[in-house]
Amino acid sequence: MEPNVVNATRDKILAIALRLFADRGYAGTSIQDIVDGARVTKPALYYYFPSKAELYQALLNRAHDERFRLMQAASARGKDLSGKLEEILNAHFAFLKSHRELVGLVYATAFAARGEMPKEIRYLDKCQRNFDLIRDLIRSGQRAGELKRAFTAEHLARGIFGMMNIHVQAELVQPGQKPSRKTARQIVQLFLEGAAART
């Protein structure tokens, strides 16, 4: 089977698996659950995916690659540093809104205990890639004299990344307030100007 060929059964399995993995986690989702939902049999699933782990990895890759693509596109849209940061943050929030299950998968995997996932699951380099994009932006901002050099680029990048993350994580853990473009703007503002009142 050509890896680029659209395949209805394969896609159906992926779609069902995404929903179930997002809802029940890796261990809590059985192959039987997935094939029941997809209306196929186990060997049919194993025809397309060598193992449960590879099925999960396929979804995880999709989540990370799509997110990275959106981040790059968002950065290109921004006119200046502030605008780029705002666009990137908003892209994250839009991704959360449109692909909540994929985002949930990413965070559940990142924080899962080491032995909870199969050893072959890979995600760290892709997490790092996202962070690096923001850190490089911060670095260029420091070089251009827009951002303080009293902090390392790593520290500043963690600052804004952490502020974005908390909004995503809060929405995942306790749905209620979906972060928006306004949220992104406020985060960038807080990041750049700080919280202390001016005297």
Next chain:
Amino acid sequence: MEPNVVNATRDKILAIALRLFADRGYAGTSIQDIVDGARVTKPALYYYFPSKAELYQALLNRAHDERFRLMQAASARGKDLSGKLEEILNAHFAFLKSHRELVGLVYATAFAARGEMPKEIRYLDKCQRNFDLIRDLIRSGQRAGELKRAFTAEHLARGIFGMMNIHVQAELVQPGQKPSRKTARQIVQLFLEGAAART
């Protein structure tokens, strides 16, 4: 059995369970693993804990309660808002250093898929409690005129909480740079003053 009475077998089970749950996750740790490690039998474990879920909940409660206690003590140590925030952040980092497994358990649980944990596991109110402590501190800072009122207390609290979290999470996911008091100071500084260079 009196709940306050020290019990060597119960404590041994808890200690082994903590290590295994932190390393393998809830689903990846079997009761058999735990009893093998603790050198007891399954019915002995069930003598002390009604179920696997209750065993996990006992550890989770310990993590959350200890963390909250440290946050309160830290806040009391701080002289002013800045000092309080720094103490609280540093308390978190110290807790991470001394009780890494408990911290891992907290994050793995928070981000786990909803159906991955037994339905009876409770943690949201205790997570919220930690956040509320910081938000109330921020609120009092706003009232005292130290912090901007252009942002809601919720937003500011998420700001600093998110900055702290990213350091904890980075250390959990990719151990290497343990956050310290210096990290806490830098975060508070960044939070209060912002990242933009002054012109």
Next chain:
DNA sequence: CCATCTACTTACCGAACGGTAGGTAGCAGC
């Protein structure tokens, strides 16, 4: 028609799981 391939199928495997039934050793109190 036959051979080959793709995309599935039924039926099954051994291992592992959380939890339980029934029991017992040791101790304390009467």
Next chain:
DNA sequence: GCTGCTACCTACCGTTCGGTAAGTAGATGG
């Protein structure tokens, strides 16, 4: 000694798990 309780034990239960062996329907090409 007997009774009751605590703190465990051996042996077992039914269910579920990821994955596999063997097979087949349908399509295509020679």
